[in-house]
Amino acid sequence: MIIDLFAIVSNPGIDKEFELDISDMTFESMMGTFKATKASPFRIKINNNAGKSIRINTEGEIHFTVPCDRCLKDCDIAIDLDFENEFGLQNDRLVIEELDEPEYIEGLNLNTDQLVYDEILVNWPMKVLCKEDCKGICNKCGKNLNEGTCDCDRTVVDPRMAAIQDVFNKFKEV
DSSP states (O other): EEEEEEHHTTTTTTTEEEOOTTTTTTTTTTTEEEEEEEEOOOEEEEETTTTTTTEEEEEEEEEEEEEEEETTTTTEEEEEEOOOEEEETTTTTEEEGGGOOOTTTEEEEEEEHHHHHHHHHHOOSSHHHHHHHOOOOOTTTTOOOOOOOSSOOOOOGGGGGGHHHHHHHHHOOO
């Protein structure tokens, strides 16, 4: 959805509120494509601060089902969409520094889809775990180690000693 900011920029002291349904949103990134499982209403409040600045406040929450980084079991993550930014005003135009130029504002248009996407991207967790002490999966057989152990040999050989280990294995008496 595109919100035209012209009426807000040209009227000092005005407040506008918008509410969007983002429950059908899909988040795409290099990590994959994730469909929202549930979401609270996404609220946007835009305030013209006496013709000096425009303040944008958002609030909301969105949930996604994402595989655990260790065991690949699906788990629910919640992304907080609370955001606040302020832009200066000069002659009915937004003053945005070049280094801080947001992708969600084009001229006097606010692209809410891009705003939500940017907030999800910034707040996406670096590591998704189903539980704090997740044991992951076995490197050899792929069994989920949270559900029980497997019979695979999990001794880790120092790679510097691998050549010597190969010599011992070749000359092992039967």
